[in-house]
Amino acid sequence: MAMPLKTTPLHAWHVGHGAKMAAFGGYEMPLWYPAGAKAEHLAPIAAAGLFDTSHMAVLTLRGPAVRPLLQRCFSKDLDCCIGARKTPLVPGRCVYGVFLDDAGGVLDDAIVSQCGEHDYLLVVNAAMGDPIAAHLRQHNQDNPDARIEDHTDAIGKMDLQGPAAPRILARILRDPDRVFDRMVYFSFKGTFAPQLLAGEPVTLLDGTPILVSRTGYTGEFGFELFVAPEHAVRLWQMLLEAGAPEGLLPCGLAARDSLRAGAGLPLSHQDIGPWLFACNPWLFVLPWNEDGGGFTKEFIGGRAIRAARSAPCTLAFAGFDPRKIALGEGSRATALDGTPLGTVLTCTTDMAIDRVNGALVGIATPVAGGRPESFAPRGLCCGFVRLDAPLPPGTEILLTDGKRTLKVEIRDQIRPDRTARTPLTAMLA
Structure with missing residues (x-):
């Protein structure tokens, strides 16, 4: 018998406001709202969008043994991972990476945030809190100096994304100038639970504690916001009210998927998964040394990656019109002459882009950068394919699902x- 779907603290709000609901990661989540998936895709690029992400799993890791444990289990080298100078992870900063198995396959991707000297926050995908906690405990060897707690379904989380996000958030924060001061990309301030994690206090105007992280899953400027679950609905409503003059829209999973694909971001267990993490667009999460010939640390899965001589290659693509193909056993990639090349991992439509004289242009592209003043994009299909061998950018291939065949690049x-990555000061200006 199938397990009943879980719900987030915002579920009743979604249903009450006409969201189209569907199962995702064991939760009933909104696919889109009455505005529609196209409007929701465009909002975080042109104005702002608000996403319920409370289905994501959150772990807290505390104790002096946590950093060595993460160094063993997490792909990024926390001692040299921040910025071009590769400085260490410190309180107030976060980093993206993957957890691998011994064979170099992906267990999940994650963001690790350092909250205090020995306090860390770990955000993984829906339903992955327990597996990643178990993986960490397995390699912790019952060391009491590393306390691992899974807070799945015990935290409210939402993503405010888009160029208007800082103006909107500033309207409901206490002392926003202090919060935004030196808040660079992949940094954060505050804590949603002072009893759990260290952190500089950040509160809403009504005194509610909140954690504000300059991260997201759209490729656009924005924040991830963490709050105790009993405050989630109020925060959501406060943001929508504050963002109404800016064109803020609630956005569902359809827009989340098309935005992340157009930004070149992977969906765990679809674009990355239990196969060798090699030859893909996300190898920057590995702890490469200065010459790129080796790693700066030993970590689980690292030896398998180094030992591999060849592997299928995951590549991004963009099409020539908005049409897309259905994913399934019949979906495949071929050369223009029909020679099999591999499989299709993601295929969706980025409604904010089109081709102008052969070049890709988006609604955020400046006129000086090639966007016509009357630009009205049709949208282009895009996503990722997993091919038997690499192909250079610009190569045209075919995607088919057995019913439709599309040419993509x-x-x-x-x-x-x-x-x-735009500086926050530029967005506020």
């Missing part, structure tokens, strides 16, 4: 002029 990048 292998790409290094898909949606241009993304804003995720």
Whole structure:
């Protein structure tokens, strides 16, 4: 018998506001709202979008043995991972990476945030809190100096994404100038539970503690917000009210998927999974040394990656119109002459882009960068394929699901002029 679907603290709000609901990761989640998936895709690029991400799993790791444990289990080298100078992870900063098995396959991807000297926050995907906690405990060898707690379903989380996000958030924060001061990409401030984690206090205007992280899953400027679950609905409503003048929309999983694909971000257990983590667009999460010929540390899965001589290659693609193919056993990638090349991992449509004289242009592209003033994109299909051998960017291939065949182009990048790394001061200006 199938297990009943879980719900987030915002479930009643979604249903009450006409969301199309569906199962995802063991939860009943909104696919889209009455505005529709296209409007929700465009909102975080042109204005702002708000996503319920309370289905994500959150772990807290505390104690002096935690950092050595993460160094063993997590792909990033926490002693040299921040910025171009590769400085150590310190309180207030976070880093993206993967957990691998001994064979170099992906257990899950995650963001690790250091909250205090020995306090860490770990965000993994839906239903992955228990497996990742078990993986860490297995390699902790019952060391009491590393306390691992799974807070799945005990934290409210939402993502405020888009160029208007800082103006919206500033309207409901106490002392926003202090919060935003020197808040660079992949940094955070505050804590949703002072009894659990250290952190500089950040509160809403009504005094509710909150953690504000300059991260997200859209490729656009934005924040991930963490709060105690009993405050989630109020925070959600406060944001929607504060963001109404800016065009803020609630956004569902459909827009989340198309935005992340256009930004070149993987979906765990679909684009990365239990196969060798090699030859893909995300190898920057590995702890490469200065010359790129080795790793700066030993970690689980690292030896398997180094020993591999060949592996299937995951590549990004963009099409020539909005049409997409269905994923399934019949979906495959071929050369233009029909020669089999591999499988299709993700295929969706980024509604914010189109081709202008052969070049990809987005609604955020400046006119000086090639966007016509009257630009009205049709959207382009995009996603990832897993091929038997690498192909250079610009190579055209075919995707088919047995009913429809599409020509697409292998790409290094898909949606241009993304804003995720834009300085916060520039966004506020």
